């Protein structure tokens with residue numbers, strides 16, 4: 001197991017956001033965390049990364065308790081792709097990607113040509129090499145997100161944690177990033193790489209053939225392969241409205257929320273009256 005959490009209680013100081021959370025991430029696996037706004041996804045990620053302490057339970061990386069690992073040791077094992085925000089001062093995009101190499105350098109190490117090459121290669125892989133010398137703070141939200149994913153790739157860790165990696169991306173870039181996530185997982189040289197991501201789009205869990213952790217109010221409501229964990233019943237219960245999981249002619253699963261209730265009839269009677 002690349003990462004295991006057992007009986008994890010998460011939150012901030014005395015404010016408990018979730019309790020009794022257990023999960024494991026295997027080598028090469030994609031785990032998809034789904035759940036409504038505020039259910040605790042980001043808080044769980046921060047706890048798994050050791051950025052905030054667990055309020056109970058344990059997190060272990062390759063069998064070692066995260067509480068006993070130094071920051072640099074954690075950074076060699078997990079890369080974090082946070083939600084993209086503009087930084088307060090300008091950096092070249094390539095320099096942002098280069099930050100992913102920092103964990104691999106010694107205390108006084110400066111990134112060298114090999115690091116710059118690795119950073120640039122990560123950008124090329126994501127199709128954003130043309131952004132390398134652009135000011136990161138002036139990129140679009142989607143471009144910034146891709147730069148942060150490149151940074152995580154350049155970090156060359158066995159596990160990447162991504163907090164809503166497609167949130168600010170357009171339709172085409174969402175599909176591109178999903179394809180990259182599928183390619184990234186299970187293909188890091190000789191070792192297998194794992195990805196754990198959160199998303200608001202359950203269709204993505206199907207598209208990625210991911211293992212799903214479906215969260216509600218700080219607890220796991222359902223878990224397992226997408227077609228097992230994501231059903232009409234579980235999605236309707238967690239999101240609080242009727243949802244139907246349907247299969248398209250091409251064999252893809254899509255999750256369709258009910259939004260029909262008022263609009264059509266009200267609109268028609270309003271127009272005729």
Ligand SMILES: Nc1ncnc2c1ncn2[C@@H]1O[C@H](COP(=O)(O)OP(=O)(O)OP(=O)(O)O)[C@@H](O)[C@H]1O
Pocket residue numbers: 012015017035036037038039040041042043044
């Ligand atoms: N620094 C903080 N201090 C105290 N409470 C916080 C802090 N950050 C978040 N919370 C609270 O913790 C709960 C879970 O928030 P979290 O950001 O983990 O949810 P989320 O599932 O990631 O939501 P979203 O889908 O909207 O991003 C929320 O009620 C939030 O208000």
